[in-house]
Amino acid sequence: MWIRDVRPWGGPTSDVRLEGGLVAEVRPRDDEADRPAGARHPGAAxxxxxxxxxxxxxxxxSDVHVHLDSTRLGLPFRPHTGGPGVWTMMLNDRAHWRDAEVGVVGRATHTLGLMIARGATRVRSFAQVDVDCGLERLEAVLAARETHRDRAEVQVIAFPQAGLLREEGSARVLEDALRAGADVVGGIDPCSLDRDPVRHLDLVFDLAQRYAVPVDIHLHEPGDLGRFSADLVCERTAALGMQGDVLISHGYGLWDGTESQTQGLVERLAELDIATATVAPGGRQTLPLARLAEAGVRVGLGQDGQRDYWSPYGNGDLLDRTWQLAFTHGFRADELVEHALAVATRGGASIMDRELPRLAGTADRPGLAPGDRADLVLVAGETPTSVVMDRPQDRTVLHRGRVVADGLTLT
Structure with missing residues (x-):
């Protein structure tokens, strides 16, 4: 396939050739006005x-932090009924998720389709597994992945939202999920939720070692408590040789310490190739995005829950969340706004595929060179910054060199 008359990362107008699911060639635009009469575009018949x-x-x-098993996108709006704290919110979700107007398979499949149509062809989704739901929610996310298998790459994280120690049998269900096909093992707030960080993290990392899967730890813990949990994650990553296979999600409390604490943590994450994923929350300490990029820490973006029993926010459009990332960090300079776009695209891709290089600073704009996988989005706009500001609907989405959506509609 030739893609004619496009501007890679907003640069000069070019023609781009795809072959075998990869970008094969990027050449300056072959202008019709300069071509002799009767001549055709370059390329094979x-x-x-x-x-x-x-x-x-x-x-x-690349949406690398989403909960497809709890979405209510496409369903009637309902009052937000959750209370404060992770455990209280989890119980609220547990009380309601089975009563939705559409089953969890239908909801997960619909939301994944919305995300693909808006430009996300790499997705990392959590699937809650616990003694209440068993593997039902995991199976729903796996079913959604199967439905859209030709439109997107989806990694599924077995996620113990209720912890591993508070309810008898939780660790066994988590292992069952890995046997059932989960790609990643999750953990959550080892200090504040399970109140035994050593045992919690030992269970998670032991499963990761035995099933040869990466680790993704939700970390909502504040300040020094969160930094303590992060230190324990770093220790295990180093001891087990899991560099490049560990991610800390959220990390709200990691970045409100002293300058030396922040710099030390950035250097430690970079040294161990521990990634982080943010959902660009408001009202909390922001990530030191520029510093993380310069150090080579992998950072990805996600939408978290989307209009579910936890929150009324979210619409399936990662470009909207890219605007939120730039806005909550106070970015105004083009380079920084475009860096938010790089995080939302290639930054997340490098988390799902550790063979991809890390972003090499706020000016790095990878992903469109010969040899890169042809997972692409064409979007109307003057510049990358204008695309983030305006979030145009004129989009065409390709996965592995094939058009999978156009005009926000799946093909």
Missing amino acids: GEEELEGRGRLLLPSF
């Missing part, structure tokens, strides 16, 4: 062509 219409060409979005 029979090659498909996609008209870019002067739109920007970007790597497709």
Whole structure:
């Protein structure tokens, strides 16, 4: 396929050739006005062509923190009934998720389709597993992945939302989820939720070792408590040789310490190749995004729950969340706004595929060179910054070199 008349990362107008699911060539635009009469576009006979219409060409979005098993997108709005704290919110979700107008398989499948249509072709979704739901929610996310298997790459995280120690049998269900096909093992707030961080993390990392899967730890814990849990995660990563296979999600409390604490943690994450994923929350300490990028820490973006029993926020559009990332960090300079876009695209991709290089600073714009996977989004706009500000609906989405959505509609 040739994609005609596009501007990679907002640069000069180009024609881009795809072959075997990869970007094969990027060449300056072959202008019709400069071509002799009767001459055709370069390329072999029979090659498909996609008209870019002067739109920007970007790597497709990578949503690396989403809960497809708890979404209510597409269903009637309902009052927010959750209370404060992770345990209280978990109990509220547990009381209501089975009563939705559509079953969890239908909801997960619908929301994943919305995300793909808006440009996300790499997705990392949590699936809650506990003594209440067993593997039902995991199986729903696996079913959604199967439905959209030709449109997106989806990694599924077995996630013990209720902890591992508070309810008898929780650790056994988590292991059952790995046997059932989960790609990643999750953990959550080892100090504040389970109140035994050593045992909690030992269970999680032991499963990761035995099933050869990565680790993703939800960390909502504040300040020094969160930094203590992060230190324990770092210790295990180093001791077990799991560099590149561990991610800390959220990490709300990690960045409100002293300058030396912040710098030390950035350096430690970079040294151990421990990634982090943010959902760009408001009202909390922001990530030191520029410093993390310069150090080479992998950072990805996600939408978390989407209009579910935890929160009324979320709409399936990671470009909207990219705007939120830039806004909550106070970014105004083009380089920094575009860096938010790089985090939402190639930053998350490098978490799902550790063979991809880390972003090399706030000016790094990878993902569109020959040899890169042809997971792409064409979007109308003047510049990458204008795309983040305006979030245009004129988008065409490709996964592995094939058009999977156009105009926010799946193909």
